[in-house]
Amino acid sequence: xxxxxxxxxxxxxxxxxxxxxxxxxxxxxxxxxxxxxxxxxxxxxxxxxxxxxxxxxxxxxxxxxxxxxxxxxxxxxxxxxxxxxxxxxxxxxxxxxxxxxxxxxxxxxxxxxxxxxxxxxxxxxxxxxxxxxxxxxxxxxxxxxxxxxxxxxxxxxxxxxxxxxxxxxxxxxxxxxxxxxxxxxxxxxxxxxxxxxxxxxxxxxxxxxxxxxxxxxxxxxxxxxxxxxxxxxxxxxxxxxxxxxxxxxxxxxxxxxxxxxxxxxxxxxxxxxxxxxxxxxxxxxxxxxxxxxxxxxxxxxxxxxxxxxxxxxxxxxxxxxxxxxxxxxxxxxxxxxxxxxxxxxxxxxxxxxxxxxxxxxxxxxxxxxxxxxxxxxxxxxxxxxxxxxxxxxxxxxxxxxxxxxxxxxxxxxxxxxxxxxxx
Numbered sequence: 001x002x003x004x005x006x007x008x009x010x011x012x013x014x015x016x017x018x019x020x021x022x023x024x025x026x027x028x029x030x031x032x033x034x035x036x037x038x039x040x041x042x043x044x045x046x047x048x049x050x051x052x053x054x055x056x057x058x059x060x061x062x063x064x065x066x067x068x069x070x071x072x073x074x075x076x077x078x079x080x081x082x083x084x085x086x087x088x089x090x091x092x093x094x095x096x097x098x099x100x101x102x103x104x105x106x107x108x109x110x111x112x113x114x115x116x117x118x119x120x121x122x123x124x125x126x127x128x129x130x131x132x133x134x135x136x137x138x139x140x141x142x143x144x145x146x147x148x149x150x151x152x153x154x155x156x157x158x159x160x161x162x163x164x165x166x167x168x169x170x171x172x173x174x175x176x177x178x179x180x181x182x183x184x185x186x187x188x189x190x191x192x193x194x195x196x197x198x199x200x201x202x203x204x205x206x207x208x209x210x211x212x213x214x215x216x217x218x219x220x221x222x223x224x225x226x227x228x229x230x231x232x233x234x235x236x237x238x239x240x241x242x243x244x245x246x247x248x249x250x251x252x253x254x255x256x257x258x259x260x261x262x263x264x265x266x267x268x269x270x271x272x273x274x275x276x277x278x279x280x281x282x283x284x285x286x287x288x289x290x291x292x293x294x295x296x297x298x299x300x301x302x303x304x305x306x307x308x309x310x311x312x313x314x315x316x317x318x319x320x321x322x323x324x325x326x327x328x329x330x331x332x333x334x335x336x337x338x339x340x341x342x343x344x345x346x347x348x349x350x351x352x353x354x355x356x357x358x359x360x361x362x363x364x365x366x367x368x369x370x371x372x373x374x375x376x377x378x379x380x381x382x383x384x385x386x387x388x389x390x391x392x393x394x395x396x397x398x399x400x401x402x403x404x405x406x407x408x409x410x411x412x413x414x415x416x417x418x419x420x421x422x423x
């Protein structure tokens with residue numbers, strides 16, 4: 001008994017430990033997928049990045065090398081560079097891949113010889129010059145080895161956070177990288193209050209490896225898991241840079257409350273196309289519609305878009321349907337409603353045609369009259385319900401069977417009038 005309990009409790013404990021990967025603000029709806037990117041790099045070019053003044057290491061050449069490496073892995077996108085010390089020192093934009101060579105040359109020619117580190121003033125200026133665009137994911141990278149020292153400046157971190165909160169899109173990220181420096185509490189607290197932000201504190205003389213993942217699609221439908229507790233879905237993982245594998249976790253607290261949980265395999269992904277298998281475990285889940293979350297956990301230095309993917313599924317018996325015809329079918333062999341057939345003369349030929357018609361169903365009775373074709377007992381013409389006589393539809397008519405010619409002179413019956421046909 002104890003082993004069985006542990007076998008059930010362990011997944012619950014693991015799932016509970018992964019619950020932190022759910023977005024801070026779960027979206028009410030799934031945003032449309034994006035395929036356009038804008039990368040904005042704010043690069044500290046104060047002298048401390050070259051070990052001058054209060055600098056702890058010559059870190060700037062390593063930043064340049066990492067930026068160049070990252071540029072060469074990016075998809076078609078716009079890149080924006082904002083070097084700063086006493087505020088922003090200009091802005092340069094490039095289109096990749098067409099202007100990759102120019103972008104690389106620009107980064108390699110940057111110099112770190114400025115004074116002061118006015119981070120907040122630079123961030124506010126950059127946010128104003130890069131307003132949100134529909135269908136475009138904007139990723140901001142801030143590289144600095146110091147803290148904001150613009151004591152008389154007009155902006156604080158609260159201003160940056162308020163502006164970001166107003167204009168941050170569903171796929172926009174902010175990545176603050178402190179190079180061998182401590183991260184001020186107002187930065188941690190301010191960015192920590194927003195979705196899709198990351199603060200990393202690198203060691204002295206170290207530059208983290210940049211990387212990013214884009215997971216598609218942005219929502220997954222698992223179908224009815226009562227009919228089959230296992231579902232397979234196709235996904236794609238696009239990578240920028242050379243990030244380490246992505247870890248998959250699940251947030252299914254609403255299922256755990258009812259004694260059930262989801263599993264996913266594989267639970268680690270690299271760039272490429274993959275088939276994910278989801279399995280529903282446990283008993284006691286009530287019938288209904290459910291949403292769980294697939295959480296995408298990236299290694300330090302790697303961003304992932306989106307943070308989490310909704311998993312939607314139903315849990316109920318297969319639906320039973322009763323098919324009822326909206327219009328009673330016409331009698332077998334009669335003309336469609338509103339359609340006219342030309343008159344048939346004696347001799348079995350259509351007027352004006354030489355080819356004989358097929359023999360009518362049934363057999364000849366006395367004096368050449370047609371007998372009605374036999375049909376199964378209880379069945380009504382046209383496949384209607386048992387015991388329900390067929391009612392002619394609009395435009396149909398009831399006619400007597402034509403007499404076959406007997407001995408004597410051949411006569412043609414008068415054609416039956418046909419109501420006007422609809423064209």
